[in-house]
Amino acid sequence: MRVFVAGATGVLGRRLVARLAGHGHDVIGLSRRPENDAVIRSAGGEPRRGDLFNVDSLVSAAQGSEVLVRAATSIPSGIRFRRRDWIPNDRIRTQGTKALLEACAQVGARAYIQEGIVWIATPRDGSLFDEDTSPDPQLWFGTAAEAEQIARAAGEKNGFATSTVRFGTFYCADAAQTRYMGERLVRGKLPIVGPGDNFWSCTHVDDAADAMTAVIESQASGIFHAVDNQPVSLAEFFIAFADALGAPAPKHVPRWLARLALGPETLDFLTLSTRTSSAKLRRELGWVPRYPTVREGFRQVVEAWRADGFIPGRGAGG
């Protein structure tokens, strides 16, 4: 089948293009920049030029596609987030989603699938939740919930299937955020906030691409959580990463100090408890994560860095 991927050159998109092409699908990858065409070709896709804020460019790039996918984001780098840093990402999740759905209707595709985040349904008391839990977005998560509503409404109006695959804390060797965390851990500059006893549900990006591929191929519709088998505490997350790196165990800092250093929004994000599971995705589509917990996932990340000559704390080739 022909699948059109917007965001084909990002950490998720390039894996998705490779998986789909590897399964024999005809994959069209969108990029705004000619210099990214080689990334799409090397993953096995065919590059096309276009922009999520220009419907006509999407319609012409996606002609003949049965499924349209939004893997594009614009997540701010670093760790000290302010609300305004998320505005470009908000635009992608709202206007970009609308434009891609309009293209979906115009090219007569049978399905639309997008990335999402599990945080939008995190209960305020930190209890376990799943796809049936009503969204209650906090912090900057509102537009991820909007993207789901926009997709559902467009699917109902135009008669195509829509799905959102919600991910947890993303990590992989080539993600800027993961490299940043690795660097800071090696330098002893990524402390655990407070006791670090809040939970995170995590997703290795290889597993994220497999989950999206399973949804695309199944013709399923709805919401799916794609996270590994075991939510870990914030402390366990950083200790497991430090262990894999051979770095010293991170120290704890009090909340007030973290608030001064990182700002209130990052602090709230780091200390949210997000505990969910991918039981639905396993049950309905047979998806199983390659990296059952962050311990296996971080070992793979560090092995990939060593193979590439990237040594956190010393930079590329150091």
Ligand SMILES: NC(=O)c1ccc[n+]([C@@H]2O[C@H](COP(=O)([O-])OP(=O)(O)OC[C@H]3O[C@@H](n4cnc5c(N)ncnc54)[C@H](OP(=O)(O)O)[C@@H]3O)[C@@H](O)[C@H]2O)c1
């Ligand atoms: N991608 C995700 O789903 C996702 C989800 C959660 C967290 N993260 C984290 O965010 C950080 C950056 O991720 P990343 O590497 O995927 O980001 P990135 O390198 O910034 O890639 C974003 C992708 O979105 C596309 N894109 C952005 N704006 C677009 C627009 N207006 N029209 C069309 N395409 C557009 C880019 O295409 P061009 O080739 O045109 O630049 C690119 O393919 C990483 O640390 C990652 O872990 C990513």
